[in-house]
Amino acid sequence: MNLRAIVTGGGSGIGLATATLLAGRGMKVACLDLNPPGEPLIGIAADVADDAAVRRAVAEAADRLGGVDVLVNNAGIGAQGTVEDNPDEEWRRVFDVNVFGMVRVSRAALPYLRRSEHASIVNTCSIAATAGLPMRALYSATKGAVLSLTLAMAADHIREGIRVNCVNPGTADTPWVARLLDAADDPAAERAALEARQPMGRLVSAEEVAAAIAYLAGPESGSTTGTALAVDGGMQGLRLRPSNPER
Numbered sequence: 630m631n632l633r634a635i636v637t638g639g640g641s642g643i644g645l646a647t648a649t650l651l652a653g654r655g656m657k658v659a660c661l662d663l664n665p666p667g668e669p670l671i672g673i674a675a676d677v678a679d680d681a682a683v684r685r686a687v688a689e690a691a692d693r694l695g696g697v698d699v700l701v702n703n704a705g706i707g708a709q710g711t712v713e714d715n716p717d718e719e720w721r722r723v724f725d726v727n728v729f730g731m732v733r734v735s736r737a738a739l740p741y742l743r744r745s746e747h748a749s750i751v752n753t754c755s756i757a758a759t760a761g762l763p764m765r766a767l768y769s770a771t772k773g774a775v776l777s778l779t780l781a782m783a784a785d786h787i788r789e790g791i792r793v794n795c796v797n798p799g800t801a802d803t804p805w806v807a808r809l810l811d812a813a814d815d816p817a818a819e820r821a822a823l824e825a826r827q828p829m830g831r832l833v834s835a836e837e838v839a840a841a842i843a844y845l846a847g848p849e850s851g852s853t854t855g856t857a858l859a860v861d862g863g864m865q866g867l868r869l870r871p872s873n874p875e876r
Contacts (some may be wrong), residue, residue, distance in 0.1 A: 778837030
């Protein structure tokens with residue numbers, strides 16, 4: 630698969646798993662991150678909250694890759710609390726990364742994607758966009774915006790041959806979730822609660838999310854655009870009855 634991909638937030642978690650999988654499938658991959666990975670990936674330091682830095686990084690990636698066919702908008706940060714708990718500054722910061730960051734990178738990459746015969750954008754969204762989760766008001770608001778942005782971009786760019794989709798992971802076993810668990814009063818109990826929230830009874834792996842991203846990025850999904858693919862252990866669509874050990 631002689632395609633060229635940019636993955637933001639490619640230094641760890643879902644981003645690194647995605648970049649590694651795409652490279653393993655034959656793509657040339659550039660990772661934009663505050664702490665980018667090394668070879669065999671092309672690591673480029675960039676802050677998606679800085680428009681000038683994004684433009685420089687995307688131009689460098691396109692030059693080193695020889696063009697851009699795939700953009701994975703994965704960079705993001707988390708937030709906890711109800712609508713009362715975060716000050717305006719925190720709302721602005723999380724939106725600046727999670728939403729405006731995707732806007733900046735997409736805007737910089739579109740001129741290169743328009744030259745590709747197989748152009749695809751995949752945004753990392755979340756189950757938080759489609760289900761009400763406690764203590765996630767700010768984070769959920771950003772991911773709801775990502776879902777709507779994905780649909781709007783898909784409509785805007787379909788006639789340019791650019792497909793736009795997103796993945797909606799459930800709670801994934803990533804470094805960010807690990808930090809949340811470490812900060813909990815009872816990490817084991819908190820992990821058990823997160824696992825129980827997903828019908829499959831476990832956290833989603835970064836590799837499982839990466840596989841969904843890779844499908845949407847590749848030519849196998851050539852007729853798929855404007856779609857949100859849930860990778861959440863059934864959390865979005867299933868409503869199971871409580872388990873009964875006697876039945």
